[in-house]
Amino acid sequence: MSSKDCHSNKPIRVVITGAAGQIAYSLIHQIGNGDVFGKEQSIILHLLDITPVMGVLNGVVMEIQDMSLPLVKDVIPTDSEEVAFKDVDVALFVGAMPRKEGMERKDLLSANVKIFKSQGTALDKFAKKNVKVVVVGNPANTNCYILAHYAPSIPRENFTCLTRLDHNRAKAQLASRLKVSSSAIKNVIIWGNHSSTQFPDVRSATVSINGQETAVYDAIRDDQWLKNDFVSTVQKRGAAVIAARKLSSAMSAAKAICDHVRDWWYGTRENEWVSMGIISDGSYGIEKGLVFSYPVEIKNGQISIVQDLQMDDWAKGMIEKTQKELVEEKNDALKATNSE
Structure with a gap:
C-alpha cells in the first residue's frame, strides 16, 4: 500500500x-x-x-x-x-x-x-x-x-x-520501573506465541532519559528482575486483568489493534521496531510457515524482520520454548482439520 x-x-x-x-x-x-x-x-x-x-x-x-x-x-x-x-x-x-x-x-x-x-x-x-x-x-x-x-x-x-498488546505491556512495565513515560521506551521485542510462553526481550531496548538514549538493561541494572518478575508479569498480564476485572482485556486490546494497523498502514518510525505475529520465513531458526512474533520494521506497507540481533543462551532457550508450544498447537490444529 x-x-x-x-x-x-x-x-x-x-x-x-x-x-x-x-x-x-x-x-x-x-x-x-x-x-x-x-x-x-x-x-x-x-x-x-x-x-x-x-x-x-x-x-x-x-x-x-x-x-x-x-x-x-x-x-x-x-x-x-x-x-x-x-x-x-x-x-x-x-x-x-x-x-x-x-x-x-x-x-x-x-x-x-x-x-x-x-x-x-x-x-x-x-x-x-x-x-x-x-x-x-x-x-x-x-x-x-x-x-x-x-x-x-x-x-x-x-x-x-496481534502481539502488540504484549509489546505495549512490556513497555509499560519498563516505564513504570524507570519512572518515565512509556513513549520513552523503544525496541522491546515479543518473541513467539501470544500466550504465557511468549518471551518479552529487552536486550535491544532503549530508554530516553533527559534526551539521552540509554540501553534499558543499563538503566535498570537488575538482571534478576528483568529475567524473572518482568517476564512473568508480561506473560501473565492478561490473566491478571481477568482476575481483577472478571472480563478480559478489551480497552487495551483495542488500542493495540489500532497501533498494529496504523504502523502497517503508515510505517514504523526510523530506527524503531514493533512486535507482530507473522508467517516465519525461517529467521532466527524458527520453523518456516509458523506464525511467530518477531521484531519488525514496516516501510510502504512492507513488513520486514529485524535481522542479526544478538542473544545469549538464556534468550535462545526462551525462544525455543515458545516455538515448541506453537509447533504443538499447529500440529493439534492440523489434526483437528483432518478429523472433520
Whole structure:
C-alpha cells in the first residue's frame, strides 16, 4: 500500500469479526474517528457476528449512527461471511471461541479450527487479494495459521496476528520501573506465541532519559528482575486483568489493534521496531510457515524482520520454548482439520 493509496478519499472497507463483543465496542470508535487510517480516510464498516447476537449488533450500529462520525460512510451488520468479507481492504478477526471453564486446549483449538477454516475460505473467495489481515481472537497465532492455510490466494505476508498488546505491556512495565513515560521506551521485542510462553526481550531496548538514549538493561541494572518478575508479569498480564476485572482485556486490546494497523498502514518510525505475529520465513531458526512474533520494521506497507540481533543462551532457550508450544498447537490444529 503506497502512501498515496493510504490517503485516498475513496472509502476503504474494514471488516471486524466478533463485532458485538467487548473489544470491538472499544475498537469501532477509534477506527471510525480516524485514529488508525487518518483523518481524511473515509471507511465502510462491515460488522460480522453470529446470528444469536444480531440484536446486540444492531444496538452497536445504532450507537455508531448516533456518534455521527463523518468518516464512516456506511455500516453493514451481518451474520453472513460472504457479505462480511466482500471486497474488504482490512480484516480484523477479533471474534473467536473463548476458553470456557473445564475446556482443554485441544477442545479450544478444535472449536476455533472450524471457525477459522470457514472464515479463511470466505476471505479467500470474497476479499480483495491485497487485504491486510490481523488475527486477535485466541489462540491468535494458531488461528492465524489456520486462516492463512484456507486462504491460499492471499499473499502470506498479508497475514498477521496481534502481539502488540504484549509489546505495549512490556513497555509499560519498563516505564513504570524507570519512572518515565512509556513513549520513552523503544525496541522491546515479543518473541513467539501470544500466550504465557511468549518471551518479552529487552536486550535491544532503549530508554530516553533527559534526551539521552540509554540501553534499558543499563538503566535498570537488575538482571534478576528483568529475567524473572518482568517476564512473568508480561506473560501473565492478561490473566491478571481477568482476575481483577472478571472480563478480559478489551480497552487495551483495542488500542493495540489500532497501533498494529496504523504502523502497517503508515510505517514504523526510523530506527524503531514493533512486535507482530507473522508467517516465519525461517529467521532466527524458527520453523518456516509458523506464525511467530518477531521484531519488525514496516516501510510502504512492507513488513520486514529485524535481522542479526544478538542473544545469549538464556534468550535462545526462551525462544525455543515458545516455538515448541506453537509447533504443538499447529500440529493439534492440523489434526483437528483432518478429523472433520
